[in-house]
Amino acid sequence: MLHKDLPKHQGKRKLLVETLMKKGIKDTAVLTAINSIPRHLFLDSSFENHAYQDKAFPIGASQTISHPFTVAFQTELMQVKKGDKVLEIGTGSGYQTAVLCTLGAKVYSIERQQELFKSTQKLLPKLNYRPKRLIFGDGYKGLPEEAPFQSIIVTAGAPFVPKALLSQVAIGGRLVIPVGNDPQIMHLYIRTDEKTFQKQEFGEFRFVPMLADKN
Ligand code: SAH
Numbered sequence: 001m002l003h004k005d006l007p008k009h010q011g012k013r014k015l016l017v018e019t020l021m022k023k024g025i026k027d028t029a030v031l032t033a034i035n036s037i038p039r040h041l042f043l044d045s046s047f048e049n050h051a052y053q054d055k056a057f058p059i060g061a062s063q064t065i066s067h068p069f070t071v072a073f074q075t076e077l078m079q080v081k082k083g084d085k086v087l088e089i090g091t092g093s094g095y096q097t098a099v100l101c102t103l104g105a106k107v108y109s110i111e112r113q114q115e116l117f118k119s120t121q122k123l124l125p126k127l128n129y130r131p132k133r134l135i136f137g138d139g140y141k142g143l144p145e146e147a148p149f150q151s152i153i154v155t156a157g158a159p160f161v162p163k164a165l166l167s168q169v170a171i172g173g174r175l176v177i178p179v180g181n182d183p184q185i186m187h188l189y190i191r192t193d194e195k196t197f198q199k200q201e202f203g204e205f206r207f208v209p210m211l212a213d214k215n
Pocket residue numbers: 059063064065066089090091092093094095096097110111112113116137138139140155156208209210211212213
């Protein structure tokens with residue numbers, strides 16, 4: 001049963017995509033990616049029948065896979081183009097990583113928790129998603145050796161906007177980050193030149209909190 005994507009899953013996925021469109025997602029590349037990705041295979045098999053609801057589910061280590069609407073909304077804000085170098089903070093289940101890979105991005109993704117890092121590192125290639133690099137580390141620091149990135153997405157609630165992440169955005173590039181305590185406000189920073197960022201806010205979302213560095 002595991003690793004199978006059956007017509008019943010595909011049917012439910014199509015309904016999910018219709019729900020996302022009704023909720024305001026317009027980017028057809030994002031909707032097409034979500035339509036193609038077997039979300040049920042990123043979850044424990046006990047959630048198989050629920051995987052295509054617009055809901056968050058536990059993925060172990062006290063973490064959750066984001067709502068499909070949240071994934072779609074954040075990805076839409078990133079405006080990913082094929083070949084873009086992108087950084088994700090919070091690999092988690094790998095579902096958002098798979099969305100970015102499907103859009104043709106060169107994906108770097110950092111996960112703070114070893115258990116999730118290890119399981120997702122195994123899962124993604126099995127499902128034929130090939131990010132450039134998965135990193136076990138602290139997302140607050142970003143990945144300076146690979147910067148700049150065309151876009152950076154943070155998939156956990158950030159208590160503040162880490163300076164390191166802003167500094168690793170390419171000029172013309174974007175940082176999409178939920179900021180604050182429960183709930184968070186979705187923020188988009190567009191880097192207009194070396195020193196200037198244009199900031200926009202997009203309403204309330206609920207994320208698990210970004211973990212502090214343990215070291
Ligand atoms: N993108 C994920 C969302 C998982 S929830 C998905 O689609 O499933 C957020 C993830 O961020 C969790 O896996 C959590 O362990 C991770 N995380 C929290 N703080 C972090 C940090 N400082 N650096 C990197 N990852 C972090």
